[in-house]
Amino acid sequence: MKKLNISSFLIIFIFLQINALPAIRYVKAGNPTPLAPYTSWATAADSIWKALRISVSGDTVFVGTGSYTVFDTLPQGVALIGSGVDSCIFNLHPQSTVVKFSLVVYDSSVVSDIQFRGFNYYDGCAVGGHNNDNTILKNNMFTKCSIAVAAQGIKVINNVFKINQYGISDRLSSIVRNEIITGNTFFNCTYSISLRGSKTYIRNNYFYYDGDRFPIFILDYGGGQPEITNNAFVLGRPNMFIDNLIIARNGDQIQNNVFISPTSADEPFVYTEFPIISKNNHFEGGLIPHYLAYQAISPQLVIKNNNYWNTRSKYYPSYNNPYKHTELQKDPMFVDSVDFHLQKYSPLIDRGDSSVLDKDGSISDIGVYGGVFGESYVYIDKAPRAPAGLTVTLSADTVLLKWKKNTESDIRNYYIYTDSTTSVTTDTNRYLTSANDTLLKIPKSYFTWGSAYFRIAAIDSGYNKSQGSIAVGVVLTGMEEGEEIAAERYRLYQNYPNPYGGTGKEKTKISYELKKRGYVKLRVYNVVGEELAVLVNGEREAGYYEEEFGSPEIRKGLEDHILTSGIYIYKLEIRDSETGHPVFNESKKLLYVK
Structure with a gap:
């Protein structure tokens, strides 16, 4: 028998090491020259399936711009990275169902920067799997899916869920694993998150609904005792059909959240039939903060250090809460209606449960930015709201x-x-x-x-x-x-001074008036219609307002634009906050003289 020399062993060793190294593969829609193993854009696979079927644990598959129909399995330990949610579209396969997902994922895999697009609201399931320890879904978008994500033991980070029947669901399996759901946005999902038995950490998410169904933001079927912390739950308009926004179970922890509702109804923010822990939360609007049914009222029930602002009550039915001395009914003094950071003199600062600390080591603030998963930030001192009811x-x-x-x-x-x-x-x-x-x-x-x-x-x-x-x-x-x-009306006033410019007149004031709360856009254009500044873009209460305009307000991307002497246009647009209908639209001219 011929013996192998040292050189032969070295060649074999190098060959095995090269093949053991993680591979980077590419997918490009419509590529006319695909060539396995697809390790460059020039030889990229023209379908997801071709790249995944030869990928092994440790490989990364980059997917280029394009639209793909997906009905595939992501192998264990493989990363699937898209080119961005606006340019990399995965269309759900028509055969995808609750038991057949368009993309099946396994342990330690990664899916990021992809938009999963369903074909209607009631059919099509995007991503699912049963063995998902250390699997990460991040920076994706899921739209119009029956179920966007159904998996256990998964980390769901910084995704957008838009108009899905179910956003995230683990109710389809009895397998119990830890899950982390953080930094996501849920927009008009009927059931944003439904849980069965996994221990789930739901942190720093934003939930919003202004549709015409009965939304449930979190539905706990029991067993996992989720920690629901530092989330914002917002209903976007009045006169909505409301269900229970959170259905909690025994031992659920609801802490440092913000609940906002412009709708008034005999429905709760939180419904529970069993004792829960609810503390350091802010409840605002015409719903019942806590609906305590059946066995909820017991020595294990903890409701403390919450703030209730313009709510129907604190809890229903009423009970002798041993922690009632810790509860507040104060204006929270948020920065504005969509920014829930606290202002400098907010009564919610350091008013949380003393056993919970902020990141700076002080007692937790009440609200979404308090507690260990909140933020350290500087409290700004904003001007008060305009007085009302004159x-x-x-x-x-x-x-x-x-x-x-x-x-x-x-x-x-x-x-x-x-x-x-x-x-x-x-x-x-x-x-x-x-x-x-x-x-x-x-x-x-x-x-x-x-x-x-x-x-x-x-x-x-x-x-x-x-x-x-x-x-x-x-x-x-x-x-x-x-x-x-x-004089209650909508009105745009002539700017003052006009003309402006030169020493002492570097800026001019533009005044306007709202007779009721509305969404306001105030913009400045040059005479050829190029937008130079956005002075206001957001909700405003009824009242009289003054905004300043000058060179520093030139919008991003036009910083090098220098105002020249001449005529400019400022335009005020107002939409009713309740109906969304336009109620005012007017433009005026201003004169700048150097």
Whole structure:
């Protein structure tokens, strides 16, 4: 028998090592020159199946731009990486069902940067599997699937679930594994997450629904005692059909979440038939925070250090909560209606359960950014909201002003402004006086006008001034003496100063008025229609607002644009927050002179 020399052994060893190395393979839709083993874009496979069938644990498969119909199995330990959710589309196979998924995944695999697109809301299941320890789904999008993800022991990170019947479900298996669901967005999914027995950590997710079905954000079938922490649960409009937003089971922990509902109904944010732990949460809107059915009220039930703002109650039925002294009913003072960071003087700061600490080591804040899975951030000191409910009456020789008290915890007093027209501004030229209360009496003889109009601004402890209230006036002389003039309307005012530019006039103010809460867009264009600035793009309460425009507001991507002398256009668009319908659209011209 011929013996192998050392050189032969070395060649065999090198050959085995090369073949043992993880491979990188490529898939490109419509590639005319596919050539196995598909290790370059030039020789990329033209289908997912071709690349996966020769892949082994440790391999990575990159999928290029294109649309693919998928009915495949991802081998254990293989990473499948798309080119991005906007450009890499996996269409679900028509035969995909609850037991036949378009993509079956196994342990230690990775799926990322792919959009899984169903063919309708009731059919088609995207990703599933039963042995999924250490499998990761991240940065994907799932749209219009019957079930987007059905797997156990999986990590679901930074994905978007949009208009699915089920977002994530592990109810199809009795296998118990730990799951992590974090950083995801669930948009208009009827059942965002349904759980059966796995221990699940649901953290830092955003749940939103404004559709016409009965949404359930989290449905716990029992057994896993999930930890539901640092999530935002938001209903997007009033007059919705509501079910139970969270159906909890024995021992579920619901902590440091925010619940928001503009809808009023005899339905709960959290429904449970068994004792749970609910603490450090903020509940806001016209639902019942806790519906305690059957065996829920027991010594094991813990409801403490929650904040309830404009809710129907704290719990139903009412019970003698031993922790009621820890519960709050305060304006949370969020940064705004979509940013749930707390402002500097929020009453929710350090008001959580003392056994829970923030990342900076202090007692947990109430809300989504408190606790160990929250954030360390700087509390900003924003101006208060504009006062609401201003009325003006003439009684004998006295003008009487009343308005609603601001609910922020740091209100110092109010400034009152007056003028003979509805365009009364909140600057020093129109300042009348200040008041510590929400009632002010002014002698009629003070005014020399036929009518007087007023706006109120709130001042906080840091001397930040709110926008002005809606202008309201009263007739002081003539046949209609004493008649209140409500100037509640939508209005865009001419900018001031106009023209602007040069020393002392580097910026101009653009003022507008809302008669009710609405979604506001205020933009500036040049005369050829190129957008230069977005001054406002978001929800605003009813009131009077002033925005400044100047070179620093030139939007990203046009920073090198230099304003030249000439005419510019500013445009105000308003949509009703309840209906979404446009209610106001107007443009005006401003003149910039260097």
